[in-house]
Amino acid sequence: MEKIGFGGGCHWCTEGVFQALRGVVQVDQGFLQSEPPWDAWAExxxxxxxxxxxxxxxxxxxxxxxxxxxxxxxxxxxxxxxxYVFDDEQHDEAARTIAQFASDTGEPARTAVLAFVGFRGSEERYRNYYQTDPSRPFCRRYIDPKLAYIRQHFADLALP
Structure with a gap:
């Protein structure tokens, strides 16, 4: 098993996205930290x-x-x-993926590849946010469209 971190927008959404993929064993939601100048905790x-x-x-x-x-x-x-990467190999693969994304979309990607330094878990009541109640208005409005995108564009990796 390997670990890698992701930040971008609300961690409830990010958690729900990765929990929907085959091969993902666990998703820990919380706040991540990297090296300066990226050492402030971010979702x-x-x-x-x-x-x-x-x-x-x-x-x-x-x-x-x-x-x-x-x-x-x-x-x-x-x-x-x-x-948030844990080694040089992950760094290189993430950087290539971001460059390809920018080329495909014709827009510069602002996503950074950062060294993982620290993690603080969210409060228990926020963990597994989507899985505990997918009918919440937030889940239906923001997470469901992301999951629909995964089912359409990454169907071979989407959990049923």
Missing amino acids: GVIVTFDPAIIQPGILAEVHLRTHSASGTYSPEGRYRSAV
Whole structure:
């Protein structure tokens, strides 16, 4: 098993996206930190996955296509579009995936590849947000469209 981190928008959405993929064993929702100047805590997830089923580059592509990877937003610095890597190989694969995404979309991707430094879990009541009640208005409005995108564009990796 390997781990990789993702940040971008609300961690409830990010958590729900990765929980919907084959090969993902666990998704820990919370706040991630990197090296300065990216050392402020930002919402995100740590994904534990089986690289024999799903590669880090595919996880990065799913991430890029299910959040605003080319927009600009960061309420109070809480949201950071990033891939938090645990080694040089993940760094290189994430950087290639981001460059390909930018080429495909014709827009510069603002998603950074950052070294993973720290993680703080969310409060228990927020964990597994989508799985505990997918009928919440937030889930229906923001997470369901992302899951529909995965089922359409990554059907071979989408859980039933």
